[in-house]
Amino acid sequence: MATVAVWVAKNWFPLLQAVGIIAGLLFTALALRRNTKARKASDLLTLTKHHRELWSDVYQRPELRRILSPDVDLIASPITAAEQEFLNVAVVHFNTGWLLACEGGLLKMEGLKGDVRSFFSLPIPKAVWNQTRQHRDPEFVHFVESCMESRDTEEKRGIVYRHNPKSLEP
Numbered sequence: 085m086a087t088v089a090v091w092v093a094k095n096w097f098p099l100l101q102a103v104g105i106i107a108g109l110l111f112t113a114l115a116l117r118r119n120t121k122a123r124k125a126s127d128l129l130t131l132t133k134h135h136r137e138l139w140s141d142v143y144q145r146p147e148l149r150r151i152l153s154p155d156v157d158l159i160a161s162p163i164t165a166a167e168q169e170f171l172n173v174a175v176v177h178f179n180t181g182w183l184l185a186c187e188g189g190l191l192k193m194e195g196l197k198g199d200v201r202s203f204f205s206l207p208i209p210k211a212v213w214n215q216t217r218q219h220r221d222p223e224f225v226h227f228v229e230s231c232m233e234s235r236d237t238e239e240k241r242g243i244v245y246r247h248n249p250k251s252l253e254p
Contacts, residue, residue, distance in 0.1 A: 124190050125190065127184055127190075128184070128190040128191060131177075131180060131181060131184060131191065134177060134180075135177065138173060138174060138177055141170060142170070145166070147164060147166045147167070148166060148167060148170050150167075150208065151167055151170065151171065151206070151208050151209065152206060153206070153207075153208075154205075154206055154207070155207075156206075156207040156208055158207055158208070158211055163208055163211060163212060167208055167212070168212060171208065171209055171212040171213075172212070172216065174203075174209070175212075175213065175216065175220065178196075178199070178200060178203075178224075178228075179220070179221065179224050181196050181199075182196060182224055182227055197231045197234075200227070200228055200231040200232070201231045201232065201234065204228060204231070204232055205232070213228065217229075
């Protein structure tokens with residue numbers, strides 16, 4: 085015990101520096117962890133705000149209402165410029181959500197998969213997706229396509245999804 089006291093007496097300054105450095109590193113790690121959690125929450129709040137704004141357009145603009153309709157004849161009534169523009173923004177919105185889910189954000193991948201399956205099974209979103217997917221991030225395209233394939237597989241087994249436009253209301 086006396087040798088420890090002698091060693092501390094001789095090396096008190098380097099020991100104090102080491103303790104200070106370790107405490108500083110621990111404090112920095114804790115601050116970084118809190119900052120990461122706050123950023124994830126902020127990202128989710130921003131995405132939610134944009135989600136609400138995006139989907140409120142569908143209900144406020146009559147020219148967009150048929151986007152959510154499962155019974156659209158695209159031959160008799162082709163996709164309009166307004167619908168195309170809205171859906172391009174919606175695809176970017178889905179892509180942003182996918183990126184957040186991939187980063188381990190507060191957005192859950194399973195919920196996003198269900199939204200993708202439901203939304204892109206509708207005639208107008210599906211047609212716009214098929215026209216524009218070659219211009220999208222290949223990994224995101226793979227994600228969307230795999231969601232749609234799993235839907236096709238489930239439908240063959242008798243599992244039927246019913247898109248509920250009310251679920252998308254703000």
